[in-house]
């Protein structure tokens with residue numbers, strides 16, 4: 001399997017070469033040259049598999065430069081009950097039988113958030129940690145991961161990389177802006193290879209520092225700076241697996257169709273659903289749910305993709321979906337435009353840089369987004385979130401987090417008679433206690449292993465928003 005860039009660069013690369021890279025050299029994102037096809041016989045063979053073995057089967061269609069025995073061992077080490085809390089890894093639970101025009105349309109929650117940091121990012125990041133350790137050891141190399149987080153990504157990365165040989169993590173977060181639980185999760189880690197840097201500023205300041213440091217190419221090369229952001233193909237690939245696992249749990253045979261609703265920000269999660277659908281998994285619709293930051297909802301309604309200025313990005317109660325642009329979206333547009341790299345470069349490289357927007361509304365290709373690729377969308381607001389959290393708890397007895405609530409709200413607008421709708425649960429309520437208290441007037445349930453986490457000793461360095469200071473810190477801690 002070879003990988004290409006969405007912006008038409010002629011190079012073709014193997015999986016392990018793009019594993020440790022971010023963007024392609026032309027600024028595009030990596031995608032496989034083709035999507036492997038999964039036929040009825042393969043689906044039947046995969047249906048009874050344990051999650052780790054299903055992951056191996058899916059991954060091995062895209063990875064041919066890691067020996068099969070090693071890849072299987074990595075999958076089994078990653079997707080174990082010890083790490084993810086249940087035998088199913090991503091258990092499905094029925095919320096209700098949502099009647100539509102008299103017929104049932106069962107609404108399910110697929111739990112992706114039982115990993116070490118209680119958000120779905122663990123599903124991919126845990127695999128990435130094990131793949132990085134494996135590949136770095138094989139090459140005799142080291143990597144210093146530099147990242148910026150507003151909460152979920154940073155903690156998932158730190159819990160995936162802690163104690164791993166050959167890897168250090170330098171994670172910037174805006175001082176005092178993450179939820180108290182998220183701060184406690186990250187700052188209580190005592191591992192030598194994990195460095196928390198709390199920056200006096202907002203998330204954008206953190207991201208600007210990462211860009212400045214990574215843009216200093218001499219420094220980047222000398223100190224082996226890498227990233228783990230959501231454009232990493234291995235992260236996206238890991239996420240493809242749970243679309244299959246959710247499908248198998250919701251259906252009795254492989255002729256049935258299901259739809260998925262995905263709480264979306266950077267379009268990484270739902271893009272994995274797109275890949276699963278392109279492989280032939282019988283998915284009807286992929287419903288993109290956004291919060292007030294409705295960049296994606298606007299596109300799927302109108303064909304206009306418009307990047308927001310920082311000042312126009314809302315700080316919401318589903319903060320992990322607060323985006324000004326959707327970094328993985330280019331992958332889907334590349335497919336939508338018949339994999340035309342020159343056209344994708346003109347839109348994402350030129351038009352966005354110049355005008356901050358492009359408009360596909362008048363093009364036949366835009367109609368394909370829904371008709372051929374199954375994409376529809378919807379939007380949820382703070383009031384919707386609160387009402388949905390309350391309704392789901394009081395009527396159905398299930399406590400959901402604000403991001404999942406956005407998706408449940410939007411999912412109900414897209415139910416189709418006789419067809420299961422699977423909502424991806426992307427975090428547990430304990431991570432966002434303030435909004436739960438606002439909705440329910442009580443504290444969220446807390447898994448026992450997190451009792452007293454806020455009282456643990458903290459390991460964090462406070463810094464001004466200054467790229468040079470961060471570089472100096474990296475140099476000092478790379479000795």
Ligand SMILES: *Cc1c(COP(=O)(O)O)cnc(C)c1O
Nearest residue numbers: 152264265266267268269320426
């Ligand atoms: C990251 C995140 C999202 C958004 O996922 P994308 O892949 O960026 O679309 C949604 N919910 C939670 C809880 C998250 O952590």
